[in-house]
Amino acid sequence: MSALPAHADAVVIGGGVIGTSAAHHLAEAGVNTVLLDRGALGGGASAHTAGMVRTYFPGDPRTGQRAVRSLKAYHDFARDIGAPLGLQRLGFMVLFTEEQQIAEFEADHRAQQAAGVDVGLISARAAAELNPLISESAVLAAAWSPEAYHVDGLDIVRGYAAAARNHGARLFTHTPVTGIDDDNTVHTPQGSIKAASIVCTAGPWSGEVASLASVDLPMRPHAIEMLFTDVPPAPHGEMPMTMHATSGLRIRSWKDRILLAMGAPKAGESREAWLGRITGHLGTLFPALDGIRLHRAWTGDFDASPRNTAFIGAHPTRRFLYAAGFTGAGLCQAPAAGEQLRDLLLAK
Structure with missing residues (x-):
């Protein structure tokens, strides 16, 4: 050196x-x-x-504005930096299971649009068409932002x-x-x-x-643990990153498995209890994943x-x-x- x-x-x-x-x-x-x-x-x-890189941050159009500018830079990365990124478009969806969440989305929507964020409200049926793992009956509506990419x-x-x-x-x-x-x-x-x-x-x-x-x-610092599921019993194709607005549970396809995250155990909460909460949300929102085994993928700290x-x-x-x-x-x-x-x- x-x-x-x-x-x-x-x-x-x-x-x-x-x-x-x-x-x-x-x-x-x-x-x-x-x-x-x-x-x-x-x-x-x-x-x-x-x-994932995305531009929609619920309730935070200022961050969305930086993300919109950044996504443009990533699309131009090969030209400007000389390194292709191989962006793969997946989209980002936020599932609303409470009426108040829909009202908050609608109150925030104009500011998101002013920041350049492409996001709209879709029905539970449309959400299930975009991600077939979703239980349509468990969801009231969803926010859908197509500008989200794997990288x-x-x-x-x-x-x-x-x-x-x-x-x-x-x-x-x-x-x-x-x-x-x-x-x-x-x-x-x-x-x-x-x-x-x-x-x-x-x-x-x-x-x-x-x-x-x-x-x-x-x-x-904020701890997070990423998890993999076993290979689901039914094959699944690429799906959007999907987040539950209430719990923060996020899932996305990762090769033949599902990658998911929901923070880390709370203070005083055992890892088993935390995994139990995750399993409960999976069974309600994504019935095909009910009871599936979960495995640690990686852990780390984020700055918050x-x-x-x-x-x-x-x-x-x-x-x-x-x-x-x-x-x-x-x-x-x-x-x-x-x-x-x-x-x-x-x-x-």
Whole structure:
């Protein structure tokens, strides 16, 4: 591994999808950029997702606006970054089982449209036609957003990392940050580097990194566990990612199985009780999956803010920028987040 340079215009801390996007956009703009990651690129939250990018975020059109911009960037990724992503369109559906959820969707719909989000209300019958596993009688209606795609998050990380290097950025892996001085000198076991600006994109560790610089980011890491089912008894084709609005249960097809998630056990809840809750929802909403065995796929921590919306900004008195709190939706927002960090840094 080459030695750390003595200084850089920007030191990006965190090499996931947000950090590599930031490094690319900064380097492309002529900023002397160094990226540091405590492990391998994309080895944190970016690797622990369902592999979907979407634009519809219920009740959150601001996030949807960033996601719309980001999806356009992904469609242009091969041209602009030089790495095809192989986006596979699946769509995203939210199942409503309470009248209040439909009313909330309708109240939010105009703002979603203004943000450029393609989403509409469909009947339970239409939902079951899009995803035959759905029990039509268990659902009142659904939100349907066709602009949702399967993608490998590591392809995005690798593409942005290569593009950043092509523009002169230097990326250092297995280089954890151990301290940050008041003058923005960043310390690591491999040496120290003086940063004109620090950009914190460390995912679940963003709060810890910020605290090293005496910056308060009100983060609360959020655990999630992804599960696989056994191979269902009846064959199934590709289906949309489908989410239950009440429980947050999400399912999608994954080769010959079903991939699903519903957070992780609550405080004081056993894993068996949590799995029981999941099984109950599956049996009600997707009868073909009633009683199917579940297996751990992977677990990880996501960075979450108190309101479950991302923090993207700059400290008012020191050159410390941050993008964190994406709650597992970093893939959906990374291009726009990288652009926003670039613009914030250049404006300081």
